[in-house]
Structures are given as C-alpha cells and as structure tokens.
Amino acid sequence: MKVLEVKGLTKYFKSQKVLDDLNFDLNEGEVLGFLGPNGAGKTTTLRIITGLYQPSKGQVYIAGIDAVTNPIKTKGLFGVCTQDFSFNAHYNIEQDLYFYARLYGLPRKTAWEKARLSLEWADLLEHRKKNGDHLSGGMRKKILFARAMINDPPLLLLDEPTTGLDVRARRELWEMIMELKSRGKSILLTTHYLEEAEHLCDRILIIKKGRVVAEGKPGELRQYVDIARFLTVDLKHSPTPEEQEWLCALPGVRDCHVRGTTVEVAFDDQPQLAGELVQKVCQRLQPSNISLREASLEEVFLEVTGRGE
Numbered sequence: 001m002k003v004l005e006v007k008g009l010t011k012y013f014k015s016q017k018v019l020d021d022l023n024f025d026l027n028e029g030e031v032l033g034f035l036g037p038n039g040a041g042k043t044t045t046l047r048i049i050t051g052l053y054q055p056s057k058g059q060v061y062i063a064g065i066d067a068v069t070n071p072i073k074t075k076g077l078f079g080v081c082t083q084d085f086s087f088n089a090h091y092n093i094e095q096d097l098y099f100y101a102r103l104y105g106l107p108r109k110t111a112w113e114k115a116r117l118s119l120e121w122a123d124l125l126e127h128r129k130k131n132g133d134h135l136s137g138g139m140r141k142k143i144l145f146a147r148a149m150i151n152d153p154p155l156l157l158l159d160e161p162t163t164g165l166d167v168r169a170r171r172e173l174w175e176m177i178m179e180l181k182s183r184g185k186s187i188l189l190t191t192h193y194l195e196e197a198e199h200l201c202d203r204i205l206i207i208k209k210g211r212v213v214a215e216g217k218p219g220e221l222r223q224y225v226d227i228a229r230f231l232t233v234d235l236k237h238s239p240t241p242e243e244q245e246w247l248c249a250l251p252g253v254r255d256c257h258v259r260g261t262t263v264e265v266a267f268d269d270q271p272q273l274a275g276e277l278v279q280k281v282c283q284r285l286q287p288s289n290i291s292l293r294e295a296s297l298e299e300v301f302l303e304v305t306g307r308g309e
C-alpha cells in the first residue's frame with residue numbers, strides 16, 4: 001500500500017521555482033532517503049506534506065487522503081521530526097510528551113501511560129523529570145522521535161534527524177529508525193550523511209532544484225552516472241615516476257592518484273577490463289594488496305547533483 005504519494009508537486013516563492021513537477025511515493029514499511037544539495041527543496045516538500053505550505057501545483061496523498069485539500073484529516077497520519085524545535089521551559093519531558101498526547105485527543109490516563117511508554121522506548125525514563133533543554137543533543141532528538149510517534153502514525157517524516165550528533169547518538173537513532181521500520185512504519189528521511197542513507201534506506205531519491213535526478217535502491221544508483229570503477233593498489237614502495245606513467249597509460253585507465261605507497265586507479269566500466277588491469281598490475285608491480293571497488297554513493301551524488309553547474 002502507498003502511504004505517501006507526491007504527484008507533480010510544484011512550488012514557487014514569488015518568481016523562484018523551488019519545486020518543479022516532483023513525483024515520488026513511499027510504500028508501507030519502507031525507508032526512503034530524500035537527498036539533495038542545500039536548497040534543493042527537501043524541507044519545502046516536507047512542509048507541503050505536513051500542510052505548512054500550499055503547493056503552487058500538484059497533489060499529496062497520505063494513506064489515500066488528499067493532504068492539500070484535507071490537512072486536518074491527514075494530521076493524525078504522520079509524525080514529524082523537524083530541524084528546528086523547542087521545549088516549553090515549564091515542562092519536564094514526561095509532561096512534554098503528555099502534552100503532545102493530549103493534542104492528539106488521548107484521554108488523560110491514556111496520555112500519561114503513552115508518555116511513560118514513549119520514555120521507555122526512547123530509553124529516557126530515568127531523565128523524565130528534566131526539561132528537554134537540559135538533555136544532550138542525542139537525547140533531545142530521541143524526545144522528538146517520541147513526540148512524533150506519540151499517536152502511533154503510519155508515516156514518519158525525519159528532516160536531518162542526526163545532524164550534529166556524535167557517532168554513538170547517531171547509531172542509537174538509527175536503531176530507533178530500524179525498529180520503527182520493523183513495525184511497518186513508512187519513513188521519509190532527509191539527510192546529508194550518505195553513509196546514513198546507505199545504511200538505513202530501502203530506496204533513495206536524489207533531487208536537485210526541485211526535480212528528481214536519480215532514484216533507486218542504494219546499489220542501483222550507479223546506473224545514472226558514467227563514472228569509473230576503482231582499483232586500490234598497495235605497493236611495498238612509493239611508485240616511481242615511470243611506474244606512475246605506465247599505470248596511467250594502461251588501456252581504459254582514466255586517472256591515478258598516489259597517496260604514499262597506495263595508488264588509486266580510476267578506470268572505465270567495461271567488461272573484463274578489471275581482470276586485465278589486475279593481471280598487468282600484479283605482473284609488473286607485485287603489489288602487497290589490490291582491491292576493486294564500485295563508485296560510492298557519495299561519488300554518484302556529486303556526479304548527479306553537479307551536472308549543469
């Protein structure tokens with residue numbers, strides 16, 4: 001079932017076209033990475049989905065309901081974790097979650113129970129009497145997750161949820177995201193951390209200037225770009241100028257980078273070429289190690305978002 005459908009979404013701010021006929025959807029239990037350079041239109045898209053902005057053109061359906069014309073009906077169907085947030089100075093985090101549960105119309109007793117269960121889920125029960133502003137960055141983000149899930153919606157919108165967090169806090173949030181996915185929740189995730197997208201997302205959508213420039217499973221996105229494959233050659237010595245020249249002149253080789261005793265060789269993505277290169281390099285240079293890799297998601301991202309600059 002499609003939990004989110006975005007169709008022909010276009011948005012102008014005065015004469016600036018920020019979204020340009022944007023189309024995508026999100027299936028039940030799927031994590032979709034929504035990537036793009038700064039200013040590509042990600043936050044604007046999330047704000048239209050949540051009813052904060054009106055689109056200039058196009059439709060958004062959440063669980064089949066038109067979110068543009070019926071924002072009140074779709075409000076209970078998504079939770080959102082935004083980049084900007086604040087805590088009421090007079091509430092501790094348990095009261096904060098109770099307040100959000102009450103906003104969704106839960107009766108008092110159920111709302112307290114829900115706040116407590118959410119604190120347990122976020123592993124913050126022992127901090128329940130503290131104000132959100134007195135918690136670490138990672139804990140604050142967990143509270144935002146708990147707020148977003150307080151009424152158990154099918155769709156979760158996460159706008160750069162791990163920006164600025166240390167590695168451990170980021171991993172903890174990743175675990176929460178995976179746990180929500182395992183419960184069948186659908187998650188739209190914007191992030192600038194490509195290893196995060198690779199780790200968490202079933203599918204990735206890359207946008208630029210409000211248009212989709214690439215879409216697919218993380219491993220499939222290479223099809224959008226004509227970029228090289230890479231051989232990493234570890235030698236027992238730094239390569240001599242003659243050896244570097246010889247490597248760069250091998251058929252199919254596009255580029256060579258030397259770092260100490262390691263040479264990274266970029267070469268054309270042609271059948272059999274990798275095998276031939278490995279054989280030649282091993283014969284002439286007798287490396288201590290040689291490994292082959294595909295273009296990374298980061299390299300794909302830079303290529304598809306850099307076009308036409």
Ligand SMILES: Nc1ncnc2c1ncn2[C@@H]1O[C@H](COP(=O)(O)OP(=O)(O)OP(=O)(O)O)[C@@H](O)[C@H]1O
Nearest residue numbers: 013014016018036037038039040041042043044045
């Ligand atoms: N309320 C607004 N009024 C005018 N222009 C806006 C408004 N909100 C966003 N924009 C413009 O729309 C463009 C897209 O911004 P948006 O915040 O959606 O990008 P983004 O992809 O989320 O970027 P980032 O990765 O930096 O968060 C930018 O040029 C921004 O200046």
